Amino acid sequence: MDIRLYVTTTEKRAGEVLDLMSEVFGEEDLAIATTEIDEKRDIWEASIYMMLDEEADVRARLDAMVAGSFADLSIMREVIPDIDWVAKSLEGLKPVRAGRFLVHGSHDRDKVSINDIGIEIDAGQAFGTGHHGTTAGCLEVIETVMRARTVRNALDLGTGSGVLAIAVRKLRHIPVLATDIDPIATRVARENVRRNGIANGITTETAPGFHSDAFRRHGPFDLIIANILARPLIRMAPQLAAHLAPGGSVILSGILAAQRWKVLAAYNGEHLRHVRTIWRNGWVTIHLDRAG
Numbered sequence: 611m612d613i614r615l616y617v618t619t620t621e622k623r624a625g626e627v628l629d630l631m632s633e634v635f636g637e638e639d640l641a642i643a644t645t646e647i648d649e650k651r652d653i654w655e656a657s658i659y660m661m662l663d664e665e666a667d668v669r670a671r672l673d674a675m676v677a678g679s680f681a682d683l684s685i686m687r688e689v690i691p692d693i694d695w696v697a698k699s700l701e702g703l704k705p706v707r708a709g710r711f712l713v714h715g716s717h718d719r720d721k722v723s724i725n726d727i728g729i730e731i732d733a734g735q736a737f738g739t740g741h742h743g744t745t746a747g748c749l750e751v752i753e754t755v756m757r758a759r760t761v762r763n764a765l766d767l768g769t770g771s772g773v774l775a776i777a778v779r780k781l782r783h784i785p786v787l788a789t790d791i792d793p794i795a796t797r798v799a800r801e802n803v804r805r806n807g808i809a810n811g812i813t814t815e816t817a818p819g820f821h822s823d824a825f826r827r828h829g830p831f832d833l834i835i836a837n838i839l840a841r842p843l844i845r846m847a848p849q850l851a852a853h854l855a856p857g858g859s860v861i862l863s864g865i866l867a868a869q870r871w872k873v874l875a876a877y878n879g880e881h882l883r884h885v886r887t888i889w890r891n892g893w894v895t896i897h898l899d900r901a902g
């Protein structure tokens with residue numbers, strides 16, 4: 611179990627707190643970061659991450675650190691749960707719920723109730739059965755975004771099993787482009803699309819990043835979902851933003867808690883605004899949008 615201790619303040623003061631944290635904790639192997647929470651209201655967080663058994667020591671030094679110029683700031687605490695791999699492997703056979711979605715294997719078809727949106731995916735050669743925190747996080751945010759915004763088309767970059775593209779299409783009858791660097795994943799995604807009774811509307815394509823003409827042909831997109839990893843997401847920020855329609859939304863996942871601020875910085879640099887971050891099993895899913 612990891613712990614995050616943080617203060618919420620303005621951008622300027624969050625930067626000053628970060629500088630102080632670097633002085634006090636700089637020699638230690640602790641991640642520190644500032645994160646923009648709300649651009650318009652100038653709300654930022656300055657955070658430090660540690661293991662549970664380090665918390666008492668870090669907390670005492672942090673209290674002493676803020677006692678002078680930052681005595682008005684309260685130190686908040688967040689528990690970041692571990693990934694329990696043994697439990698996870700046992701869960702592998704069970705259906706997973708994320709919002710209204712129920713992702714299940716073919717043996718659990720009868721578990722889908724009338725109010726669920728069932729997505730049938732058998733564990734196979736491509737990532738994405740809903741059991742991973744990143745997939746479940748994306749499913750949850752997809753539902754929120756599509757309820758709140760007008761989404762006329764979508765891109766699922768790094769589609770794996772196709773689970774997220776299928777989720778989008780099951781929520782609304784819009785065209786979805788689903789791409790993956792791995793040709794096996796695109797084949798599996800195609801099979802899963804068919805198995806879920808979707809005859810048309812999802813185009814699958816093998817492409818590394820944005821290297822395909824398909825993005826220009828199908829875009830720009832009102833919704834882009836990319837559950838890849840922090841580093842490629844940071845690298846791809848300019849291209850991803852270039853394929854986003856005005857007023858569009860972005861859902862990013864595959865990001866570990868401590869990498870979150872770097873990803874946010876890259877996308878803030880592309881004029882995307884942070885809307886919400888959700889946590890699932892130590893992974894974060896970030897929702898951003900662009901002003902219309």
Ligand SMILES: C[S@@+](CC[C@H](N)C(=O)[O-])C[C@H]1O[C@@H](n2cnc3c(N)ncnc32)[C@H](O)[C@@H]1O
Pocket residue numbers: 736737738739740744745748767768769770771772773774789790791792795817818819820837838842864
């Ligand atoms: C974590 S899985 C996500 C699968 C699925 N979207 C989900 O949410 O469960 C990441 C997928 O991205 C693909 N991928 C990794 N790097 C990529 C890149 N540069 N361009 C396109 N796809 C990539 C991988 O092959 C893998 O299928």
